[in-house]
Amino acid sequence: MIHYHGTPITPRGNLYTMAGKHFCVSFAHPYDAKVCLQIGQSIMWDNGAFTTYKSGKVFDIQKFYNWLENKLGHPHWAVIPDVIGGTEQDQLDLLKTWPFDKTFGAPVWHMAMSLDYLNYLSDNFGKVCFGSSGEYWQVGSEKWAGRADAAFNFLAQKQRNLPWLHMLRGLSLCGERWPFASADSVNVARNHKDYGVMPDKMALRIDAVQCPIEWENQLIQGELYEH
Secondary structure (H helix, E strand, C coil): EEEECCCCCCCHHHHHHHCCCCEEEEECCCCCHHHHHHCCCEEEEECCCCHHHHHHEEEEEHHHHHCCCCCCCCCCCEEEECCCCCCHHHHHHHHCCCCCCCEEEEEEEECCCCCHHHHHHHHHHCCCEEECHHHHCCCCCHHHHHHHHHHHHHHHHCCCCCCCCECCHHHHHHHHHHHHHCCEEHHHHHHHHHHEEEEEHHHHHCCCCCCCCCCCCCCCCHHHHHC
């Protein structure tokens, strides 16, 4: 599992202690982008759409695409913009605006959306991000866990090897039953000072806990299977 640590990490000297880690840099807070490209193993570029939504501003999609122009190249990739609170058709329409190769982008499956839509995304993109939404907003809650179980059961029925699944805001799930290929969190950036430790020491403990690589089918309530 790849652990993407969110930024910004301050002061700058603390960020440099994280050299060799994987980073998540948001378009909403891009201050560490250049340094992360210099010292990081790989970068996940977050579109920052939710941060923009919460602030009451309008997301500038063309500005985001312009920002990505010199930042995409293996192993770096970006979260494709999504419509917060939009319908599946809204998401599909926005996916059509993605100007780069699909291998560099990961669409978001909002967990309140249908499993059929998840199926479409996994069939057409190399990576898919799970986004907690609606009644499944709280990562790790009982409702969230039931929906995640349904999604993994559904995908595992299609193919033995799961697609690359990334959990947004999901590093707290390391060590749990879901075989996510990667996840991100701003835990280190926000809390290392409160814990009185350097960020690299905190990240080391997080990175040492992994997700399984295979899925064991779960018994779940029937309504969670609805597509």
